[in-house]
Amino acid sequence: MIVVLRIGHRPQRDMRVTTHVGLTARALGADGMYIAADDRGVVTSIRDVADRFGGEFFVEDKVGWNSCIKRWKQDGGVVVHLTMFGLNLPDVEEEIRTKEKILVIVGAEKVPGDLYQMADYNVAVTNQPHSEIAGLAVFLDHIAPNALHREFPGAKVRVFPNPCGKTVEEL
């Protein structure tokens, strides 16, 4: 089980980036996302996609990040913090892949300093500055089983691979 915890989200300003984080999480094999902020708009747009395109992805806002992390660890899960300051993904991915319950923390620009100690793994997708969306995507592709071949049961809309056009089925 892989769940994303989005922290540092500023309502309105980060709406689009956090929506991308949630949709990426869903598409590439995470089970859900907690948002440590109050933003109904983001929750609604991710749920709309999940409702139309299928699967069981959950989204929950107004989550306290601190208690969320503590609870996750009490339940035997591991906590991975994605940060450009961490260990490069290829150097830790084999170990992380053995874990059954992973909370992936995706921060916005600034994160609380405590996080580095609270996380079991601080992981970088390269030590270069880029994008938390990109970092999450590569992380999931390396860690989530079959990230690029997930099934999404119960879809109302399905897109089929097409070499040069669009094939969309409304179910």
Place this chain on the structure above:
Amino acid sequence: MIVVLRIGHRPQRDMRVTTHVGLTARALGADGMYIAADDRGVVTSIRDVADRFGGEFFVEDKVGWNSCIKRWKQDGGVVVHLTMFGLNLPDVEEEIRTKEKILVIVGAEKVPGDLYQMADYNVAVTNQPHSEIAGLAVFLDHIAPNALHREFPGAKVRVFPNPCGKTVEEL
């Protein structure tokens, strides 16, 4: 050589997403980015990062997407359009990896219908809706040689992997 062509960028509104696209391109092994729009702000922020963190990444705005694609093909390059409607990356990546000169088109929400015909490959990173930043990240990780282990010569700032904190060197 891999270069990104960003189309459909709306100045101001897409500033942040396009900046993430550019930084992701740079971090994960692309050589540069053309932007089919006039947005000095995006160009400046990507160049600032490239200047501080090293490497030879270029950014150019005010590029006509149509002529850019035609020129690229005349020069013997292939054109890959990232779209959720395309063929799934794992099914085409082996072939694309053999190409020496790849233009990766990253669209915003709507793209001109012609693109599907103009591209040599329409490629999906899953046929699910998510994020052009995520799609580009996974694409580069699969296609660019050593995407997660690039060197960035001439850096003024360098981040070193740290299991639980920050190690930053100003050079």
